[in-house]
Amino acid sequence: MTAELSIVDVGRDFGGQAVLRDVTLKVAAGSYAVLLGPSGCGKTTLLLILGGFLDPTRGRVLIGGRDVTGMAPARRPTTTVFQDYALFPHMSILENVGFGQRMRGLSRRERDAKSLEFLDLVGLAGSERKKPHELSGGQRQRVALARALAVNPDVLLLDEPLGALDLNLRRLMQDELKSIQRRIGTTFVHVTHDQEEAMAIADEIIVMDKGTVMDSGHPDKVYLRPRNQFTAAFMGEANFLNGRMTETGSRVQVETEFGSLELPSEAFIGGDREAEVQLFFRPESIRLGMAPAGALALGDAIVEDSAFLGTHRRCLFRLNDSESTLIKAWFRQGESVSAGQSLPIWIGIDSILCY
Amino acid sequence: MSGGAWTRERILALGFVLPALAWTLVFFVAPFGFMVAMSLWRRAGAELVRDWSLVNYLGFLARPHFVEGLLNSIEIAAIVTAASVALAYPLAWFIAARVPAGWQRIALALAIVPFWTSYVVRSYAWTLVLSNKGVVNEWLTSAGLISEPLQLSSTRFATVTGFVHFFVMLSTLTIFANLKQLSPNYARAAADLGAGGFQTFRLVVLPLTLPGIMVGGFLSFALCLGDYITPQILGGNNELVLPQIIMLQLGRRADFPMASALSIILMLTVTLAYLACARWLKLERA
Amino acid sequence: MTSRRLGNWLGLAYALTVFAFIFLPVAVLVLYSFQGGRLPVPPFDGPSLKWYGQIFADRKLMSALANSLGVAAISSAVACVLGFLAALGLARQRIPGAALMRSVIIAPLTVSYLIIGLGLLASLNASGFRPSLLSVGIGHAVINTPLCFAIIYSQTGAHQINFERAARDLGATELRVLWHVSAPVLAPAILASYFLSVTFSWDEFIIAFLLSRFEVTLPVEIWSLLRSGLNPKTNAIGSIVFLSSVLLVFALELLVFRKRGNP
Ligand SMILES: Nc1ncnc2c1ncn2[C@@H]1O[C@H](COP(=O)(O)OP(=O)(O)OP(=O)(O)O)[C@@H](O)[C@H]1O
Ligand SMILES: [Mg+2]
Numbered sequence: 001m002t003a004e005l006s007i008v009d010v011g012r013d014f015g016g017q018a019v020l021r022d023v024t025l026k027v028a029a030g031s032y033a034v035l036l037g038p039s040g041c042g043k044t045t046l047l048l049i050l051g052g053f054l055d056p057t058r059g060r061v062l063i064g065g066r067d068v069t070g071m072a073p074a075r076r077p078t079t080t081v082f083q084d085y086a087l088f089p090h091m092s093i094l095e096n097v098g099f100g101q102r103m104r105g106l107s108r109r110e111r112d113a114k115s116l117e118f119l120d121l122v123g124l125a126g127s128e129r130k131k132p133h134e135l136s137g138g139q140r141q142r143v144a145l146a147r148a149l150a151v152n153p154d155v156l157l158l159d160e161p162l163g164a165l166d167l168n169l170r171r172l173m174q175d176e177l178k179s180i181q182r183r184i185g186t187t188f189v190h191v192t193h194d195q196e197e198a199m200a201i202a203d204e205i206i207v208m209d210k211g212t213v214m215d216s217g218h219p220d221k222v223y224l225r226p227r228n229q230f231t232a233a234f235m236g237e238a239n240f241l242n243g244r245m246t247e248t249g250s251r252v253q254v255e256t257e258f259g260s261l262e263l264p265s266e267a268f269i270g271g272d273r274e275a276e277v278q279l280f281f282r283p284e285s286i287r288l289g290m291a292p293a294g295a296l297a298l299g300d301a302i303v304e305d306s307a308f309l310g311t312h313r314r315c316l317f318r319l320n321d322s323e324s325t326l327i328k329a330w331f332r333q334g335e336s337v338s339a340g341q342s343l344p345i346w347i348g349i350d351s352i353l354c355y
Numbered sequence: 356m357s358g359g360a361w362t363r364e365r366i367l368a369l370g371f372v373l374p375a376l377a378w379t380l381v382f383f384v385a386p387f388g389f390m391v392a393m394s395l396w397r398r399a400g401a402e403l404v405r406d407w408s409l410v411n412y413l414g415f416l417a418r419p420h421f422v423e424g425l426l427n428s429i430e431i432a433a434i435v436t437a438a439s440v441a442l443a444y445p446l447a448w449f450i451a452a453r454v455p456a457g458w459q460r461i462a463l464a465l466a467i468v469p470f471w472t473s474y475v476v477r478s479y480a481w482t483l484v485l486s487n488k489g490v491v492n493e494w495l496t497s498a499g500l501i502s503e504p505l506q507l508s509s510t511r512f513a514t515v516t517g518f519v520h521f522f523v524m525l526s527t528l529t530i531f532a533n534l535k536q537l538s539p540n541y542a543r544a545a546a547d548l549g550a551g552g553f554q555t556f557r558l559v560v561l562p563l564t565l566p567g568i569m570v571g572g573f574l575s576f577a578l579c580l581g582d583y584i585t586p587q588i589l590g591g592n593n594e595l596v597l598p599q600i601i602m603l604q605l606g607r608r609a610d611f612p613m614a615s616a617l618s619i620i621l622m623l624t625v626t627l628a629y630l631a632c633a634r635w636l637k638l639e640r641a
Numbered sequence: 642m643t644s645r646r647l648g649n650w651l652g653l654a655y656a657l658t659v660f661a662f663i664f665l666p667v668a669v670l671v672l673y674s675f676q677g678g679r680l681p682v683p684p685f686d687g688p689s690l691k692w693y694g695q696i697f698a699d700r701k702l703m704s705a706l707a708n709s710l711g712v713a714a715i716s717s718a719v720a721c722v723l724g725f726l727a728a729l730g731l732a733r734q735r736i737p738g739a740a741l742m743r744s745v746i747i748a749p750l751t752v753s754y755l756i757i758g759l760g761l762l763a764s765l766n767a768s769g770f771r772p773s774l775l776s777v778g779i780g781h782a783v784i785n786t787p788l789c790f791a792i793i794y795s796q797t798g799a800h801q802i803n804f805e806r807a808a809r810d811l812g813a814t815e816l817r818v819l820w821h822v823s824a825p826v827l828a829p830a831i832l833a834s835y836f837l838s839v840t841f842s843w844d845e846f847i848i849a850f851l852l853s854r855f856e857v858t859l860p861v862e863i864w865s866l867l868r869s870g871l872n873p874k875t876n877a878i879g880s881i882v883f884l885s886s887v888l889l890v891f892a893l894e895l896l897v898f899r900k901r902g903n904p
Contacts, residue, residue, distance in 0.1 A: 370730070484666050
């Protein structure tokens with residue numbers, strides 16, 4: 001059971017304050033979508049609207065092409081895994097998972113069989129007689145998942161389901177969520193403020209800020225070609241440099257304090273070309289050594305700090321003729337760079353985007 | 356810091372506890388023990404005879420109006436508790452779920468304003484309301500519903516009304532507190548999985564607010580059983596409850612042993628009620 | 642959505658009905674304290690302030706009022722200090738037998754006032770002391786100590802212990818830890834418990850009735866007024882007690898609790 005989800009111009013006010021503004025997006029049937037954004041940007045509010053717990057002030061929600069705006073939660077083809085799990089503390093795990101079936105009038109035998117099947121799916125076979133407080137955080141989260149899936153929703157909504165788990169458990173659950181989603185094919189909408197988690201599981205990431213959608217798309221698109229500076233900075237570490245654009249005929253030239261360079265047209269994001277631009281590049285695209293022709297040479301830079309982070313080495317460079325700008329760079333583990341050194345660095349033009 | 360070592364810190368902590376402990380031992384535990392002993396002595400004429408026997412307890416069982424007093428007490432307390440909780444629950448729910456957040460404190464404060472009248476005065480106020488010439492009879496007469504005033508004061512109805520008035524306020528507080536600390540996601544999850552309003556209430560909200568109901572209910576029951584004023588002022592002397600009988604032993608006859616025995620019977624009744632709902636009543640630290 | 646609307650209206654109607662029930666006796670009490678005639682029942686023939694004049698002229702009533710205030714203020718202070726120290730002691734350290742001590746200190750809460758009063762009265766008689774305001778005060782401190790203890794104890798926790806450790810670590814003596822750290826940190830709980838016990842003591846009847854003889858507290862004096870039946874004078878004193886309590890609570894709310902941003 002799965003369905004396409006579309007949100008059309010949805011807005012929501014709280015006491016005159018707009019918490020959501022003109023949210024429009026589409027999630028394909030059977031895909032795993034992640035709503036990503038900083039705390040307070042309106043993710044929970046949007047999810048409550050999708051689940052039917054909150055009415056939007058403006059706009060419509062469609063599931064499988066059917067308008068469900070204003071429809072009660074029980075009648076929507078959605079279920080929610082809540083941020084605090086909301087497992088009923090006075091019921092056993094089996095009763096919790098069977099609750100939805102019970103509301104649909106199934107006999108105890110039928111619903112117990114079905115609940116066991118879903119407990120098995122989430123890897124909790126054998127715990128059905130326990131009460132929620134007897135389970136660990138990760139186990140509770142699995143029960144909440146089983147309970148929500150047991151009524152065969154078309155769309156499953158998850159509000160920061162992994163927020164309370166430790167890092168290892170979170171990674172494990174990410175993989176499991178994804179594999180469960182692949183197996184049953186239900187559309188998942190998952191809320192998080194952790195961009196690594198988003199990239200790990202999403203087919204599609206929707207980046208939100210201050211109640212609006214900033215960017216959306218496949219993880220590599222959102223990471224490599226973010227639509228705006230907010231997304232660029234939120235999706236990972238980012239470097240920005242000031243630049244000035246000059247356009248002569250079909251050639252576009254960008255002046256920076258490190259000299260001018262010619263950028264291909266796909267480097268310009270957003271279309272409208274202003275004179276003042278920001279050059280954006282990720283720390284992993286910085287190279288050491290003398291710049292080849294056509295690349296942007298940043299000159300000799302002083303290493304302010306160098307730290308070994310396991311998967312890579314992270315360095316902070318102070319550029320020669322700049323007081324304030326620090327450039328973040330990641331190198332291979334084996335690269336020996338130490339604080340105090342002065343080294344030439346450069347960046348290839350195909351790694352630069354312009355806003 | 357291992358097991359039972361008396362470190363300096365521990366001795367200091369013990370020093371902090373001692374005053375309250377000593378105070379309670381001297382002015383509560385000792386008098387209470389004395390009362391237990393007294394209940395096993397007896398009064399002969401004006402004398403106190405210190406021989407140990409169960410004569411007062413047997414005397415209680417042998418005197419029908421004493422036993423009836425206890426039964427009246429229990430009956431009234433049970434009616435009051437049930438009525439208070441039943442009246443308070445919807446009110447607490449309405450304030451917690453339907454009153455806008457900013458107004459809830461005010462609504463709750465209003466709901467318990469009469470707490471601040473003196474207890475004696477509150478019972479007196481009900482006699483004003485319920486007396487033959489009081490406002491209720493006045494309204495009913497002028498509405499043409501009755502021609503003769505109803506006998507409302509000095510009845511069990513008056514006692515129960517006075518008690519319910521007080522304990523509705525108390526139970527509203529305990530149930531409201533319980534409702535507020537429930538995550539709204541419980542009700543959402545139930546609705547999400549297909550439960551209707553009533554099912555959500557019966558299967559999820561009600562069981563989760565049982566502690567609030569039990570605390571309010573137990574307090575109502577216990578305080579009601581031990582109260583002398585309300586039945587004395589509102590119930591008149593037609594139907595005595597146990598505390599009234601205890602006070603009679605003290606007043607007219609100065610029969611301390613009997614009064615003590617009756618008090619202990621009263622206390623045992625409360626203890627039984629406590630044991631019945633003990634698992635919902637816990638003293639917890641934040 | 643319309644059934645929900647209907648539910649809201651029904652809920653509102655219900656709430657207003659219960660509110661009416663809750664306010665009825667108080668409204669009647671206050672209204673008929675302004676009665677002109679001798680009986681505080683309909684028809685209302687006021688407003689008149691003559692009953693208020695009478696209570697202020699009533700020496701016995703006024704001295705009972707003063708007694709009540711004194712007993713409440715002093716017995717609550719005793720209860721509060723005892724409760725505060727015990728709460729700190731039990732919160733700080735795992736003393737052997739802590740559970741038992743806690744139960745003993747809490748015990749008076751579980752016994753009805755009538756029984757506590759009776760036990761104290763019997764012991765008083767047996768040891769040859771006369772009932773007096775002092776014995777009333779002791780009785781009230783007995784019932785309020787567990788209350789203060791429970792309130793303050795419920796607000797202590799790991800953070801409390803850490804504050805105190807930090808202070809000691811920085812060289813504070815025990816007395817200064819108590820004065821500069823423990824008490825201020827728990828101030829809201831201490832204040833709340835003090836004022837709660839003041840209201841309890843101020844309003845308490847049965848212990849005051851059993852343990853007093855010639856000098857009595859206000860509830861006992863009102864009780865003797867009741868023997869004269871329905872009387873607007875009782876309404877007047879009752880209204881004054883009510884209005885002053887409400888004002889006190891209101892002021893406290895504004896001054897103490899609101900400022901600290903408590904819920
Ligand atoms: N019931 C409400 N009344 C008023 N304001 C609200 C209400 N619910 C949410 N808000 C406001 O809406 C904004 C978005 O809240 P929301 O809970 O959707 O954020 P979020 O993105 O889920 O944040 P987090 O990551 O912290 O969970 C916040 O500024 C919050 O204060
Ligand atoms: Mg949230």
